[in-house]
Amino acid sequence: MKALVGSSQGKLPPRPVSEATVEKHLVEGIKARGGLADKTTAIGRRGYFDRVVVLGHRVVFVELKRPKGGRLSPHQKQRHEQYRAAGAEIATLRSLDEVDNFLRWLDDSRAQA
Secondary structure: OOOOOOOOOOOOOOOOOOHHHHHHHHHHHHHHOOOEEEEOOOOOOOOOOOEEEEEOOEEEEEEEOOOOOOOOOHHHHHHHHHHHHOOOEEEEEOOHHHHHHHHHHHHHHHHHO
């Protein structure tokens, strides 16, 4: 196979990861730990979270975004502020690394409980 112009040592550049890939990684990681990562919708409510994660004593509302250019809408920002003010835990995850860090954080919080 011919090297791509500008590629390093003939390797293909990494493919961008989609939001769906990030979401699948999250769901698989939570299920592997015995938790729930339910897909959510709120009829008539804009800006609601993508997933509600339940693991151990934690319930976290999770918003997933594509790694490059994925931004929170004004409705999502408002919803996050409302839920944080009410004491909820919120996570916005944009990459496989961020999902891995989130899973480690959940693991650490379970170990301390």
